[in-house]
Amino acid sequence: xxxxLLTAFSRLFTTRKSRTVVGLLIVVTATLPVAEMLVLExxxxxxxxxxxxxxxxxxxxxxxxGIFLLAxxxxxxxxxxxxxxxxxxxxxxxxxxxxxxxxxxxxWEWALAFELxxxxxxxxxxxxxxTLFLFIDWPTGxxxxxxxxxxxxxxxxxxxxxxxxxxDYITMGNRPGxxxxxxxxxxxxxxxxxxxxxASVGMVLVLVYMLLRTLLGDITSANAIVLxxxxxxxxxxxxxxxxxxxxxxxxxxxxxxx
Numbered sequence: 001x002x003x004x005l006l007t008a009f010s011r012l013f014t015t016r017k018s019r020t021v022v023g024l025l026i027v028v029t030a031t032l033p034v035a036e037m038l039v040l041e042x043x044x045x046x047x048x049x050x051x052x053x054x055x056x057x058x059x060x061x062x063x064x065x066g067i068f069l070l071a072x073x074x075x076x077x078x079x080x081x082x083x084x085x086x087x088x089x090x091x092x093x094x095x096x097x098x099x100x101x102x103x104x105x106x107x108w109e110w111a112l113a114f115e116l117x118x119x120x121x122x123x124x125x126x127x128x129x130x131t132l133f134l135f136i137d138w139p140t141g142x143x144x145x146x147x148x149x150x151x152x153x154x155x156x157x158x159x160x161x162x163x164x165x166x167x168d169y170i171t172m173g174n175r176p177g178x179x180x181x182x183x184x185x186x187x188x189x190x191x192x193x194x195x196x197x198x199a200s201v202g203m204v205l206v207l208v209y210m211l212l213r214t215l216l217g218d219i220t221s222a223n224a225i226v227l228x229x230x231x232x233x234x235x236x237x238x239x240x241x242x243x244x245x246x247x248x249x250x251x252x253x254x255x256x257x258x
Contacts, residue, residue: 001156001245004163005119008252012113018093025089026117029082030124033237034132036075037230042068044225086117108254115248122241126152129234136223136230140210144231147202151238155195159245162191166253188246195242203235 013019046064090113126148134141165187172178207228214224 001159002123004252005116005123005248008112008116008248009120012109012116013093015093021089022093022117025082025086026120027124028078029086029117030121030128032075032079032082033125033233034128035071037129037132037226037233039068039071039075040229041222041226042071044222090114090117108251112248112251115244115251118244119241119248122237122244123152125237126234126241129230129237133227133230136227137210137213137219140206140213140219140227143209144206144234147206148234148238151195151198151202154198155238155242155245158191158195158242159249162188162246163249163253166250170253188250192243192246195246196239199235199238199242202238203231207231 009022010019013022042064046068090110094109094113130141130145130148133144165184169179169184174181210219210224210227210231213219214221219227
């Protein structure tokens, strides 16, 4: 799966400049949720320790609140900015390539670019969240890495099957007696949802382990809140990855990739 993603990336964005710009955009997009997690850690600390800190050092507590609000505003602002510039970055990358394409090919190329960027963002975020969990509580982080690796391996196997099906659908066309359109779409949606279910099950397993460590006093309340929110976001990203990679399989097959 990863090899196919990287090959598609190099075929879509053919120059070093376009690949660098798009790559930076993907990294920035993937970094934002992790930065927001650090902001949430500041918030959880303010909620838990804030009343006592406000009584003992009012000015210091107000300063911490100001830093939190500034960090929160910056992360949300960059989040919206990245989404606004994404289309421009893709368009510039396609124009630099200078390829002559039919409207149909161009349409599938745009679809492929959006799905590819979404999948790569989810993969980078999985790495970043897993690294963050290691710093917060390394045993939970290790368990999370093992679970994420298993989930990604299973989603990759589903993707390979779906990609092969999509190529078969193109070959058979819409002739009478072939697989009906509702079955084609339904199968792709079911595969995507099954991958998301795997991510949810994995999150529950890591969450149970994290709760046990919290009850034993090995993880502080503030870190437990951050881990829970992080696991929820990571699970959502893996679910998004599953849906995106199945749509990517369709767009890639339609574009004629191997």
